Amino acid sequence: MGAASRCTSCLCCPFKCLACGLFSCLCSILISLLVIAGVLALVLYFIFRPHMIAATVDSAALATFTLTPASALAYNLTVAMTVRNPNKRVGLYYDNVEALALYEGQRFGFAPLDPFYQGTEASTQLAPVFGGQQVLEGDVTAANFRTQQSAGAFDVEVKLNARLRVKVWAFKVRGPRARISCPLSLPAPGAASPPAFKPVDCKVWF
Template sequence: MADHQRIHPVQDPEAAVPPRPTAPLVSRGSSHSERGDPEASRNNNNNYPPYQRTIPYSYSKPPKKRSCFKKCLCWTLCLVILQIILIGILAAIIFFVFRPKLPKYSVDSMSITQFNLNNDNSLYATFNVNITARNPNKKIGIYYENGSRLRVYFQGTELCEGSLPKFYQGHRNTTVMNVNLTGQTQDAAGLLQSLQAQQQTGNVPLNLRARVPVRVKLGGLKLMKWKFLVRCRLNVDSLAQDNTIRIRDSSCKFRFRL
């Protein structure tokens, strides 16, 4: 018996592959999450407050406002420092350009024309003093102004006073001045006794003080008024009327101020 030919159905290869979907599985506008439905998770999270991260911060202090007093103090200090600097610069210029030197004074001789005690215990004294003033500067002149006062003291008591003449002393000039001093001392009986006891030793200490207003001339520039203060210590042999006093030794100190 002949075998019947068997026919097996063959699948079409194109029919075996399912057709690709033309529409997306998830509609546009919807969200996709691997953890599930975002709407469901969002609804579940609505029961709990959202987590917020807190960042620590420090409170900064507000800037302090400077008071008017501190500002004025700072400005005043700045101005004072500036003035000191300017004065220092000016002093340096004067020193290196003019080479200033202090004037020198000496008491050369002294005589007494009147020195007696009256019935009312008042002492009258008239002195005549020769004073030498030296200006050693090459470029600086000195104007001696009115208003000077020259006094003679014994043990702190003023015996007489006078004034220096007004004149101009040029560069490297030496001037000798003859000054008359007069004075009256009340209740001088005790003073005269102390003076007589001192004369027995042959050494009578006297103090001569002078205050002289001057103007210094630097080249062609005339500066403001200054005051020369001169103090001289004298030791004389005696104080007797109509007698030339012999000066044993003397020393003078000089300083000035505005």
């Protein structure tokens, strides 16, 4: 009864049966491609085992860091940092590289950096320099500045942003945007006998 009904349906509307057959075939192909892509991605992951990049601030110093009564921050900050690619089979291209300097969550410095490439297990030294003047907002920020100035050290954050491209063999694919954050506590300019700078490990996320 059911088979006869399907045959009658196909005889009455052959285009409907053809459309159903094509749709079923396309679905099967699509599912097969998704499964193959998933298996391939899993195999590549276990072969290459990509690891998070690492970053360290090796040294940093404030030559100038003063706040005027009008809340204008005059600053001169130099930073030396190392970015490392720990992957054994994956190369990394860093594009649109920019370094930022922040105080109390407010950006006061910006330094564009040249794009660069890191081979497998390679390290790159970067030396962003921030200098100029920037108005800071908020009475709390000014109060915290005076407190930290009296204590002889300022809490500054240096960030590094870059768009990654991943190189596997001869293939290059667009990667995520890397964000690196480095919280620093730096002696106030002119501080007597400032402590030696200890390298700071940065936080990295994508």
